[in-house]
Amino acid sequence: MSAPHDLPGREEIEAALRGHQADYAELRLETGESTRLIYRGRELEDIGKASSQGGCARALVRGAWGFISFNDLRDLRDKVALAARQASLVGREESRLAPIPAAVDDVPARVVQDPAGVPLAEKKRLLDEYNEIIWATPKVQTSNITYSEGRRQVVFASSGGSYIQQGRLDLSARIAVVARDGSEVQQAGVSIGSHGDYSFIQGLHQEVKGLAQRAVDMLAAPHLTGGEHTLICDPVLAGVFVHEAFGHLSESDFVYENQQMKEIMVLGRRFGGKHLNIVDGAALPNLRGSYKYDDEGTPAQKTYLIREGILVGRLHSRETAAKMGEKPTGNARAINYHFPPIVRMTNTIIEPGEAKLEDMLAGVKDGVYAKNWYGGMTSMEMFTFSAGEAYRIRNGKIAELLRPVVLTGNVFTTMEHIDAIGNDLDVNEGGGCGKGMQMPLPVSNGSPHIRIRQCLIGGKAP
Amino acid sequence: MTPAALLEQARRVAQAAEIYAYSNLETSASFEANRLKQLNTRQTQGFSLRLIVDGRIGFANASGTGGQGLVEAALETAPFGNRAHFQLPPAQAHPRVSTWDSKVEKFTVEAMAALGQSMVDQVRQHSPEVMVDAGIIKNAATIELLNTAGLRARYRKTTFSLYLEGTLIRGTDMLFVGDGESACRLIPDGRQVVEATILQLERAKRQAPAPKGKVPVLFSPRGVAAALVMPLMSAFNGRTVLQGASPLGHRLGERVFDRRLSLWDDATVAHRPGSRPWDEEGVPSQRTPLIQDGVVANFIYDLQTAGQARAKSTGNASRMGGGLLPTPNASALVIAPGKVTTAQMLKGIKEGLLVERLIGAGQGNILGGDFGGNVLLGYRVEGGQVVGRVKDTMISGNVYEALKEMAALGDQPEWVGGMLHTPPILCHSVSVSSKG
Numbered sequence: 046m047s048a049p050h051d052l053p054g055r056e057e058i059e060a061a062l063r064g065h066q067a068d069y070a071e072l073r074l075e076t077g078e079s080t081r082l083i084y085r086g087r088e089l090e091d092i093g094k095a096s097s098q099g100g101c102a103r104a105l106v107r108g109a110w111g112f113i114s115f116n117d118l119r120d121l122r123d124k125v126a127l128a129a130r131q132a133s134l135v136g137r138e139e140s141r142l143a144p145i146p147a148a149v150d151d152v153p154a155r156v157v158q159d160p161a162g163v164p165l166a167e168k169k170r171l172l173d174e175y176n177e178i179i180w181a182t183p184k185v186q187t188s189n190i191t192y193s194e195g196r197r198q199v200v201f202a203s204s205g206g207s208y209i210q211q212g213r214l215d216l217s218a219r220i221a222v223v224a225r226d227g228s229e230v231q232q233a234g235v236s237i238g239s240h241g242d243y244s245f246i247q248g249l250h251q252e253v254k255g256l257a258q259r260a261v262d263m264l265a266a267p268h269l270t271g272g273e274h275t276l277i278c279d280p281v282l283a284g285v286f287v288h289e290a291f292g293h294l295s296e297s298d299f300v301y302e303n304q305q306m307k308e309i310m311v312l313g314r315r316f317g318g319k320h321l322n323i324v325d326g327a328a329l330p331n332l333r334g335s336y337k338y339d340d341e342g343t344p345a346q347k348t349y350l351i352r353e354g355i356l357v358g359r360l361h362s363r364e365t366a367a368k369m370g371e372k373p374t375g376n377a378r379a380i381n382y383h384f385p386p387i388v389r390m391t392n393t394i395i396e397p398g399e400a401k402l403e404d405m406l407a408g409v410k411d412g413v414y415a416k417n418w419y420g421g422m423t424s425m426e427m428f429t430f431s432a433g434e435a436y437r438i439r440n441g442k443i444a445e446l447l448r449p450v451v452l453t454g455n456v457f458t459t460m461e462h463i464d465a466i467g468n469d470l471d472v473n474e475g476g477g478c479g480k481g482m483q484m485p486l487p488v489s490n491g492s493p494h495i496r497i498r499q500c501l502i503g504g505k506a507p
Numbered sequence: 508m509t510p511a512a513l514l515e516q517a518r519r520v521a522q523a524a525e526i527y528a529y530s531n532l533e534t535s536a537s538f539e540a541n542r543l544k545q546l547n548t549r550q551t552q553g554f555s556l557r558l559i560v561d562g563r564i565g566f567a568n569a570s571g572t573g574g575q576g577l578v579e580a581a582l583e584t585a586p587f588g589n590r591a592h593f594q595l596p597p598a599q600a601h602p603r604v605s606t607w608d609s610k611v612e613k614f615t616v617e618a619m620a621a622l623g624q625s626m627v628d629q630v631r632q633h634s635p636e637v638m639v640d641a642g643i644i645k646n647a648a649t650i651e652l653l654n655t656a657g658l659r660a661r662y663r664k665t666t667f668s669l670y671l672e673g674t675l676i677r678g679t680d681m682l683f684v685g686d687g688e689s690a691c692r693l694i695p696d697g698r699q700v701v702e703a704t705i706l707q708l709e710r711a712k713r714q715a716p717a718p719k720g721k722v723p724v725l726f727s728p729r730g731v732a733a734a735l736v737m738p739l740m741s742a743f744n745g746r747t748v749l750q751g752a753s754p755l756g757h758r759l760g761e762r763v764f765d766r767r768l769s770l771w772d773d774a775t776v777a778h779r780p781g782s783r784p785w786d787e788e789g790v791p792s793q794r795t796p797l798i799q800d801g802v803v804a805n806f807i808y809d810l811q812t813a814g815q816a817r818a819k820s821t822g823n824a825s826r827m828g829g830g831l832l833p834t835p836n837a838s839a840l841v842i843a844p845g846k847v848t849t850a851q852m853l854k855g856i857k858e859g860l861l862v863e864r865l866i867g868a869g870q871g872n873i874l875g876g877d878f879g880g881n882v883l884l885g886y887r888v889e890g891g892q893v894v895g896r897v898k899d900t901m902i903s904g905n906v907y908e909a910l911k912e913m914a915a916l917g918d919q920p921e922w923v924g925g926m927l928h929t930p931p932i933l934c935h936s937v938s939v940s941s942k943g
């Protein structure tokens with residue numbers, strides 16, 4: 046196997062890793078190309094191409110890490126040595142990494158429909174069509190459309206004997222509509238993405254039309270009074286909920302060195318009802334968070350986090366797994382070569398239950414039905430996530446449109462308050478996760494409809 | 508390839524062209540769980556090429572590839588690019604702005620490690636049960652701009668940042684405290700950050716029920732940054748105005764805010780992370796009043812948005828680190844202080860909230876001026892006293908209502924994260940909802 050075009054060859058890379066005063070060392074080299082189109086209003090405001098080449102070296106000495114990233118790919122050996130020297134300045138403990146099998150592999154990018162085969166003019170024509178639909182809607186003030194495609198080739202090699210090449214084609218887009226009436230301004234948007242299939246952006250005409258109309262309708266929609274409400278989330282929003290409310294808490298870099306956190310996140314703790322099952326895994330195929338190996342060379346897996354309401358697992362890097370006496374799960378990811386891998390989610394899913402949406406609605410006299418997402422954030426215990434679309438539920442029926450709502454909760458109570466889980470799993474591919482400085486990392490979230498009792502929703506006081 | 512050689516290559520095929528070249532050397536020491544865990548070094552270098560062909564803008568960025576293929580890539584995008592509404596600026600006088608401190612460059616990793624550890628230890632001395640993460644980051648950057656109008660400019664900038672993040676867990680209750688500071692010069696001790704963190708720990712010792720309904724809310728400087736700045740900056744951005752999406756777009760010269768409120772953007776203040784002699788397309792830096800005594804005074808523009816709006820660039824072009832076409836962005840924001848001490852402001856609150864940190868603040872209708880979120884760190888104020896930390900609480904408001912008539916403007920401004928200089932602001936009435 047040879048390295049991709051422009052990157053140093055396998056022999057050079059492997060030689061650069063040999064003979065350092067380090068307990069472990071790795072190199073990750075990368076080439077990438079991306080194209081983006083950004084509309085603000087009627088005009089294509091920004092169209093640009095970017096190419097990038099660089100790498101990083103990471104070394105572990107007596108429990109501490111040294112990390113060097115660079116654009117200049119010469120003298121790789123010196124870079125590994127510098128990483129080892131930095132680590133040795135810090136290290137005072139014992140290095141511990143969970144063992145993984147050495148892998149030598151070449152994983153080409155998943156490409157279903159290749160955007161490289163679609164001329165730039167054609168991409169622009171399609172986005173122009175969507176923009177025309179938006180602008181043909183009365184009371185629309187402006188639009189924002191972003192499309193981006195990124196192609197990467199990554200070579201990972203470690204002193205543990207792994208040499209892995211992986212390709213990746215990631216596609217994402219956001220379409221947002223701003224409506225205005227006097228001083229009232231409202232926004233509606235949709236985020237989508239795909240792992241390797243350009244067709245994700247095609248055929249959205251009806252959806253865009255609905256989006257534009259919704260932004261306009263929101264102008265006249267009433268505000269919800271803030272407070273506790275019964276909430277039904279659609280699969281897209283429920284996916285964001287599971288990511289924010291629980292997913293980040295299961296990333297064990299928050300847990301592994303904190304005794305109190307370990308007590309809170311002890312395996313066997315009950316978080317929800319028997320109907321609640323949550324998994325994460327890059328081994329779930331063909332989604333934006335899917336891959337064969339993570340950025341430490343650990344094979345991707347599917348990890349149960351919650352089974353029948355009980356905490357049964359968590360997400361690991363090699364270091365967090367070793368320190369907690371558990372198995373690595375293949376969740377060490379870096380957004381690019383400028384960053385070391387950290388524990389991240391991949392594809393996070395609430396598994397479907399048995400409830401039908403009609404039955405979930407039927408049990409609600411007065412509540413909120415929320416769809417789509419705008420954003421989400423967590424501080425572990427508390428989280429917030431915002432719906433792109435919200436309706437009142439009156440006497441078991443979806444009633445009038447409301448202004449968008451921001452929901453908040455406390456993981457230790459809100460998860461228990463999920464009292465119904467639907468049978469209609471759907472996966473949202475529009476997500477980009479941020480942690481530390483590393484964002485947006487491609488992830489996907491999935492869920493069926495879920496119902497949450499006593500969910501705190503922000504809003505004007507009565 | 509050198510920037511000059513790339514520019515020559517572009518000049519042959521374009522009406523106008525510009526090369527923006529950047530290189531950074533960043534070193535950081537990261538502390539996890541009370542001790543030094545990682546040393547990082549990050550070397551970044553790259554070029555951006557913007558060119559104009561048949562009146563349209565093409566753009567490409569390259570990092571690590573030496574600029575090969577850059578001109579071809581930019582040319583490929585130009586036929587689809589936006590129409591250029593500007594001329595590239597020629598060489599011209601620009602203000603002297605202090606952005607370099609050789610002490611930052613010379614500060615060793617050993618010194619960074621010692622500084623970080625002393626900050627961690629001071630917090631742990633106050634509260635031994637707190638788990639502390641911290642970071643010391645230093646960066647040295649060179650920014651170079653060349654264009655076919657004759658501009659050849661270059662400046663260097665150091666930045667030095669430090670932060671503390673403390674976590675205190677009791678049962679399932681988690682308390683997050685912390686602060687950060689950033690400047691273009693060495694911050695020799697972490698005193699300010701440590702003191703702010705310890706004050707938060709003190710105030711959060713007890714829990715208290717959140718007030719409900721519409722109550723007075725005092726935003727600390729950090730709280731002002733978390734809640735109020737994002738919707739304001741969206742409205743003052745010339746691009747938002749141009750799109751007709753700013754609630755302030757047609758209100759230039761009108762009094763929209765409290766008379767005591769003045770806000771300006773100033774890239775010429777010494778030693779701020781956003782400071783610079785010229786913006787990222789070569790327009791000299793300036794101080795731009797945005798709100799003057801409550802009156803909407805200006806919007807911020809780069810060359811393209813200014814051309815479209817028939818206004819002048821305010822020197823606010825930003826490339827978000829190098830890889831994007833310039834867009835208008837604030838550099839260093841300053842809110843003029845008022846006359847009321849924090850103690851006096853607290854004294855006047857019968858029942859209210861003091862807000863320091865929010866999560867989810869960017870998720871509401873920012874364009875429309877809404878602010879809000881879950882109060883990650885905030886305290887109940889009762890009878891003029893901070894009585895304890897609130898939990899499971901959301902605030903929600905709108906800047907145009909909250910800042911129309913302020914209850915009080917503090918007299919002690921602080922830099923928040925190096926980007927905003929603001930005093931505390933007391934608002935009469937903000938909606939608060941909470942559990943139970």
Ligand SMILES: [Zn+2]
Pocket residue numbers: 288293477478479
């Ligand atoms: Zn996330």
